[in-house]
Amino acid sequence: MRRKVPSNSALLAFEAAARHSSFARAAEELSLTEGAVSRQISRLEVFLGVALFQRVGNRVRLAPNGTRYAIQVREILDRLERDSLYVMGQPIDGGSIDIAAIPTFATRWLIPRLKRFQDQYPNITVHIAERMEPFILTGSGFDAAIHFDHPAWTGMHLHHLLEEVLVPVCNPALLAGADADISLDKLPRLHRRQNPDAWQLYAEEVGIVLTNSAVGARYDLHSMLIEAALAGLGVALVPRLYIGAELEQGRLVAPWPDSKTTAKNFCLVLPEPIELSEGPLQIFSKWVLHEARGLTP
Structure with missing residues (x-):
């Protein structure tokens, strides 16, 4: 059975946007366009079936579901990075x-x-x-x-x-x-x-x-x-x-x-x-x- 896990790119875009409270600053950090970040987050919201951000004009802020999810995603990404660096540091032979x-x-x-x-x-x-x-x-x-x-x-x-x-x-x-x-x-x-x-x-x-x-x-x-x-x-x-x-x-x-x-x-x-x-x-x-x-x- 296929796991119901969002794409890494969508999670990275969401975590950065949630941390900065800005799609533009997230795009700058990830070396993407603001439109690309917005599309990644929209796909993530469709995948989850919930709104993660509240959009007011050109500004965005986390919705209640987004706030909880951002904390969880950040912890998972931090751990994944630590574990990846650990594996990268292992001796080859x-x-x-x-x-x-x-x-x-x-x-x-x-x-x-x-x-x-x-x-x-x-x-x-x-x-x-x-x-x-x-x-x-x-x-x-x-x-x-x-x-x-x-x-x-x-x-x-x-x-x-x-x-x-x-x-x-x-x-x-x-x-x-x-x-x-x-x-x-x-x-x-x-x-x-x-x-x-x-x-x-x-x-x-x-x-x-x-x-x-x-x-x-x-x-x-x-x-x-x-x-x-x-x-x-x-x-x-x-x-x-x-x-x-x-x-x-x-x-x-x-x-x-x-x-x-x-x-x-x-x-x-x-x-x-x-x-x-x-x-x-x-x-x-x-x-x-x-x-x-x-x-x-």
Whole structure:
């Protein structure tokens, strides 16, 4: 059965005319004559069986049906353009994959290692997008996700990557002149907004007393907490796996014990068993698992 879809030229003419509220300006944008634009829109109105514009003399304005339709057409054309540019940017003799990842994990752990992947597999392009919350992978447009272990991934195939172990860190200047025991209760503490009770859980685990565990500035991302700690704003409770370079360079110090209570597991989430995936996805999956285990593929 033939789809009831208007011609692309008619939709382009309508969208431009709706955006400019002018057939003449739409014609200028599309390098057409004003008459050609008018004819395209007339054909579209006949095809749809509704008036999209109200014509008053030489002026036009969108009719109510036209206003709603213009919004929908603009969204569709924008998406079609994005998808077309995406396909145009794919390697001719290689492949590509789309990975959804927690933003700080992507910027602090995954992306710094991707040069090794690129050197080994130059014909595979890895696209990365951030996703803070679990989502339905099937039909999302992503080939895989790197996220926390979560019940929302039921039905997917999870492969353990790393454990997120939190540790308090700060700029060493913050401890200048501090007592030998470096009491956390006397230092400004920084919080991740999504884990408001993390400091209290940490205090209970290591056996210290915090007069008010909730006091302190709040940030959305661990990457923000790390930058705040580097700036000397306070002590941040952040994953050790994100701050290896800063600790090695002495830009951050961690004189307090790690926390196990607040640890989470990072997983590679796949829609099917890794053995069944083919090509670029299987190659990337095996590579990232080896990287997480500190092995050379």
